[in-house]
Amino acid sequence: MPNILSFPMPAEHALALIRQAVSEGRVRLLSPPAGGDWYRVVTHRQVALCLKEGEMVAAPEIDGHGNVTCWLERFGAGLTVRLHLVLKKNQNDEWEILVIEVENQL
Amino acid sequence: MNAYHYVQCGLDNVWLINGFEIIETEYGASVRIDRADELDATIAAYLTEKSAPLTGQEFRYLRQQLDMSQKRIGELMGKEAQTVALWEKGGALNRDVDFLIRHIYRQTVLNERRTYIEMVDRLNHLDRAENAERLEFREMTGRWIRAD
Numbered sequence: 001m002p003n004i005l006s007f008p009m010p011a012e013h014a015l016a017l018i019r020q021a022v023s024e025g026r027v028r029l030l031s032p033p034a035g036g037d038w039y040r041v042v043t044h045r046q047v048a049l050c051l052k053e054g055e056m057v058a059a060p061e062i063d064g065h066g067n068v069t070c071w072l073e074r075f076g077a078g079l080t081v082r083l084h085l086v087l088k089k090n091q092n093d094e095w096e097i098l099v100i101e102v103e104n105q106l
Numbered sequence: 107m108n109a110y111h112y113v114q115c116g117l118d119n120v121w122l123i124n125g126f127e128i129i130e131t132e133y134g135a136s137v138r139i140d141r142a143d144e145l146d147a148t149i150a151a152y153l154t155e156k157s158a159p160l161t162g163q164e165f166r167y168l169r170q171q172l173d174m175s176q177k178r179i180g181e182l183m184g185k186e187a188q189t190v191a192l193w194e195k196g197g198a199l200n201r202d203v204d205f206l207i208r209h210i211y212r213q214t215v216l217n218e219r220r221t222y223i224e225m226v227d228r229l230n231h232l233d234r235a236e237n238a239e240r241l242e243f244r245e246m247t248g249r250w251i252r253a254d
Binding site: 077 | 166
């Protein structure tokens with residue numbers, strides 16, 4: 001039986017999928033925002049920059065829903081922003097990002 | 107379709123009439139906003155032209171659009187980071203601060219003035235360098251230098 005998707009997904013592969021999804025606008029945020037009022041401290045701008053430029057801080061894993069999940073981190077605007085993301089296919093069979101947590105620290 | 111309250115932008119009073127899609131996921135309801143970066147820039151451009159004084163929240167929005175810390179924007183205005191934090195928690199800004207943040211944003215982003223872009227980039231670079239936990243040095247032509 002062919003190996004359809006190799007796990008664990010290599011970090012470079014996941015990062016490439018994230019960057020492509022971002023460049024093509026396939027990004028979702030939980031609404032209402034989960035994980036507290038993060039938008040009182042950082043704005044959507046820092047989330048977007050983290051998706052575009054952030055570094056992966058842990059290897060991708062499979063979560064309880066069977067999706068690929070990972071963490072990205074970037075320092076900007078005086079804060080370190082960490083995003084917990086899920087990579088999943090959308091209805092058009094394209095990879096899409098869902099931001100499920102936004103953390104920040106001074 | 108109901109308007110969407112775009113709280114994630116960092117302002118309390120922004121609603122989207124269209125240009126968004128909400129779907130349920132196994133993690134909860136989620137929103138996708140069309141060309142979100144362009145929307146954020148449009149909001150910022152509006153703020154630089156609004157006739158009423160900027161609020162602290164709007165100041166924070168423009169600062170974060172520039173990706174600048176309170177410390178660096180404070181340095182540009184001759185103030186401490188703590189003072190900037192107080193502005194951002196407060197109501198209307200004083201006129202000088204209001205003018206300066208609008209001016210810096212306009213010159214950097216809207217007018218794309220090179221000197222402003224370089225200044226903001228340089229200050230943001232300093233912030234990142236200060237934040238870096240790992241210090242990297244390179245030996246080059248007989249002397250050690252800090253690697254970027």
